[in-house]
Each structure stands twice: as C-alpha cells, then as structure tokens.
Amino acid sequence: MPRLLTIMLGAIALIVAIVGIRSLMPGGDDIRDVQADKIPTLDKALPDASQGRNGMPVVVIRSQAVERPLFLSVGGRTEARILDVKSQSAGTVTQAPVTEGMLVEKDALLCGLDVDGASAKVREAEAAMAGKRQAYDAAAKLVANGWATQGRLTSAKAALDGAQASLDVARSDLRKMQVRAPFRGVFEKRNADVGQFLNPGGSCGVVVQLDPIVFVAQATEKQAGQIIVDGNARVRLSDGAEVEGKVTYLARVADASTRQFRLEVSVPNPGNAITVGRTAEIKVETGRGYAHRVSPALLLPDDQGRIGVRFVDVGGVVSFVPADIIDETPDGIWVAGLPRNALLVAEGQDNVKAGLRVTPDVREIPGAVAP
DSSP: HHHHHHHHHHHHHEEEEHHHHHHHHHTHHHHOOOOGGGOOSSOOOOOTTTSSSSTTTTEEEEEEEEEEEEEEEEEEEEEEEEEEEEOSSSSEEEEOOOOOTEOOOOTEEEEOOHHHHHHHHHHHHHHHHHHHHHHHHHHHHHHHTTTTTHHHHHHHHHHHHHHHHHHHHHHHHHHEEEEEOOSSSSEEEEOOOOOEEEOTEEEEEEEEEEEEEEEEEOOHHHHTTTTOOEEEEEEETTTTEEEEEEEEOOEEETTTTOOOOOEEEEEEEEGGGSOTEEEEEEOOOOOOOEEEEEHHHHHHHOOTTOEEEEEOOOOGGGEEEEEEEEEETTTEEEESSOOEEEEEEEOOOOTTTTTTTOEEEEOOOOOOOOO
C-alpha cells in the first residue's frame, strides 16, 4: 500500500510540473495551425502549382470544320527524262549542227552520218519504182483493150509492189544515217563529233526532257491507297515557290527494300526554270473532307511525343487528337480528325492535360472559310 501511494503522489507531481512549465512559455496554451505544404517530406513530392486540376477554368476557342480539298504531303525531288540517243547505222559523222546546252525540238538533227551511199540507194530505188509503175500502167491499158491477159497485169502489179518495198527499205536506211532528237528537250552532252566513226549502237549524245519536269516521291501503303492517278497536286520548292501539276504515275508494286510506292507528279516547266535534283514538298489532293483551320501555336506534343491538338470533349473532359495536317496556308494549318464542332484549348495553357475535367471559358473567333 505505501508503494502504491508513493507512485500516485509521483504522478501528480509530474503533471503539476508540466503544467507549470507550459504556463511559463510564450503563447501559453495556444496551438498554431501548421500548413501541410510547409512540412518537409522525403517520401512524396508536393503537388506542383503549375499542374492542372479538375474543375479548373480553361479558355477554349469555338471552331467549326469546313469542307475543303484534302491533301497528303510527301517529300520528293525533281527528275527528268534522260535519253542517250544512239546511232542505228555505221558511218562517219559529217554533221553536228547542235551544241551542248541547246534547246532542241523533236526530230531535230543531232548527228548526221555519211549518207552518200545511202542516198545513192534511195535514188536507185526511186528510179526502179518509176520504171515498174510505167510497166504496170501499160499492162493495165493492154488488159483494158483486150490485148493482154489479166496475168500480165498481175505480174506488173507484183513487180511494182516489190519496187515500192525496196524504196521503203532504202529510205529507212537513209533515216538511220541521221540521228534525231526523240523529243523536245535540252541537248545536254555530245558524245560524237564531226569526223568520228559511229558503229550501230554508238552514242551521239544525251537529250534531257525538262518540260514537263517530273517530281518523284515515295508513298507509304496508306498514302498510296488515297492517291488518284491524274489527280491534282501542288509542289512547294525549297525556295518557297509553288507550282501545280498532275499525278502521272503511281507504282502498283512496292519497292522490295522500303515497302513504299513510287509516285510521279508532272509539272509544266516552260523555259526549263526548274532544274533536275531539287528537293520539294509534294501535296497530293486526295478528295474533299472536313477540316479545322488552327493556329500553329495550338499544336503541342503529348506524353508520347505525338504532335496534336487538345479540345474539350463531352462532359468537359480534355481530349487529345494527333494532328492530321492536310494543308498549310498563310492563314493557318488545316487539321482533320476533330469533331465537326470543337472547343479547342487556347494557347498558353500548357498545364491542361488530356483526361482533366475542366470548366470551359468559350471565346468566339471568326469562322474559317473554305478556299
């Protein structure tokens, strides 16, 4: 019993001591509120004030899609039709009327070979032809008057036909002695000059067709399914100049190494202003559809690095759509894939992420019009 009493008295003395010490401290019994965000913690980062939160107000722009031509864009380069024009006969070059760099018309003489022998054969065939025609005319008169049989006329006709065939061969041989331009273009390089001997298959020179000029690109399987041969195309050159043309070729077999399809766009090139080897952006029209005109500032990357547009969807939830850019104009970028009527998240609100539920603050802008 004395032991229990001693313990109780000790506890009472301890309580009295604690109360007395607290009464001597500034502030007395007041307990201050401590802000949670001021408490240092090592196991969890504090929320960043720059991060969006559910229910936050967000400025949005009301945008309405309009119907317009749709384009797909591919990178390409210029190519030209280049032909090494060769001789079909053997002979010494006696004429070289064009020089390198000259514009030549179709059938212009590039290399003239020694035609003395060929010309003589043509004259001989022409004389034979004239004699056979006279014989045929005489036989026809005799048969008409009953002085000769039909067989004589038939023989005369066969001889005339043979003479005509010989003349055609002689003239063909003469043409082969003259190497001519196969199309309108630039005589780029001369490979045979006056005095040189050309064998059959020997090169006279190189002709390059620059008008029309051809832009070549590689299309993916998805893009190839959208391209229409003879469809319209726009080409933007590296210096910013734009030209228009037509899709003239789309491969039906993919390249074995790249699995892509060769695409060719022909563009008029009067004066040969566009040279071979220039790079360009080719925009091929794929039809018509709906698109929104947006400022480039509205295009932002998502967490996966995809460039796209944020918009407020049903229920005030922010959504993200990868940018399907179908055209670029001085007034803005045309993007497909959004709803017809969309509330686009305005620029300068980088903390607004997809998945947040927000309160939209709608701002009206002038509607886009189709070109």
